[in-house]
Amino acid sequence: MPEHRTATPEEWQAARDELLKLEKEHTRRGDELARMRRELPWMKVEKDYRLETEEGPKGLADLFDGRSQLLVYHFMFGPSYEAGCPTCSSMADGLDGLIPHLHARDLTPLFVSRAPLEKLQAYKQRMGWKMPWASSAGTDFNFDFQASYTDEQVREHMGPMLDDPPPVLRQMADAAGTDVAGYVSEGPAATVFALADGDVYRTYSTGARGLEFLMGYYPILDRLPKGRDEGSSGSDHWVRRHDEYEAS
């Protein structure tokens, strides 16, 4: 347990009230950001993408499934992967319970990955998820939305790191059953689309740390004594697939 001091309930309450000011400031600015996101211009999607789904090939507009908003999480599961990225998998665990409540708010959540559909389906079944999952294999979709990278882009961005990758990258590549170059050909990203008068628009995209809103466990850990407990550099990688944790 981290070091701590003890206090009377009154002392605790005074410290808590002080903290509440900061929490309220965080909330207020979060509300402001939500408003500003809605003011972003929309970008019309001109290309005609065809993605593979459990119900056959579908265009982007069909993937909205009758609703007017679509949130695509570009789940890291590249063509060379044997299994999905463990961190994306931990996010998926939490998102599954949200599906009916998002549908009720005119939002269709969807995973898209570049691996072939059969691989995605087998993995989805293993993990027990309900989330719809489309394959963008053979299309530009993931590349156009900064979620997949060509071999040239990987070499250009990663360079010498490919020969001597940090341990966490090796660990993740091993867990996905591919090599480091194959693993980093996919990046985590989320893209939000709107459908209006039959046209599709990209309204919002985010990646890297901007994806924490999809990780239900972080805000919870941020409210507990040990916090995220990921080491001084924040790189201790503790997340496993839910069926691969050692018994504890």
Add this chain to the structure above:
Amino acid sequence: MPEHKVGTREEWQAARDELAKLEAEHAELGRKAAEKRRELPWVPVEKEYEFDTEDGKKTLAELFDGRSQLLAYNIMYGPDYQVGACPGCTNLGDELEGTRVHLNHRDVTLICFSRAPIDRLVAYKERMGWTFPYVSTYDTDFPLDYGLMLTPEQAEQIPEVQELIANPPDWMQEWAEMVGAELKDGVREAPSFIAFARDNGAIYHTYTVAAPDPFVQPYSQFLLDRTPKPQPEEPRAWRKDEYPDA
């Protein structure tokens, strides 16, 4: 054409990059708040509490289930609720389900509390298909000691609560019908997260966060904060098996 402003890829990207700076500042503020939370003093729990659980009576220490951090979400489901728990709290319960396994492996035991008797909690849990431990604080001092409820006398002393009961908006009325309680009793449960730590055999209260903090509202809002449609003014919520168009 949509009513919304449409931009080129470059225009969209420029606006997005500008917003990213503010998002980074917001994330930094969140990290600061998390740091501040960990600086809060801990308050030793002196009283012995005994709760009804699905596995019989348990003390607070036993609820830790061998881990050193306990986080409980207090679902609004009071003894006066004849139909079921608050629908908004129920949504949050749905969302905690899949995340729990990962928290368990970070030394966190995640449970839910409610004040209704245990047999009603067990039936509701089964209906919702939940697996987290659901613990009843019925007939204990615990909810009162930790601000998870109001007595009728306390509720009468709070002008905002009295105003709400006297002139409830429509959605509040509907909410009261959905839980099956009179509004004056319905509002006496406090939706909150409460955290405890166990260290060298002693138990400490470390943190409580209550509504209207967004952390205590359904988690789906964080996704909806990133979608184009504005959120409705009124926080209506439905249980997943009761959506009108389902």
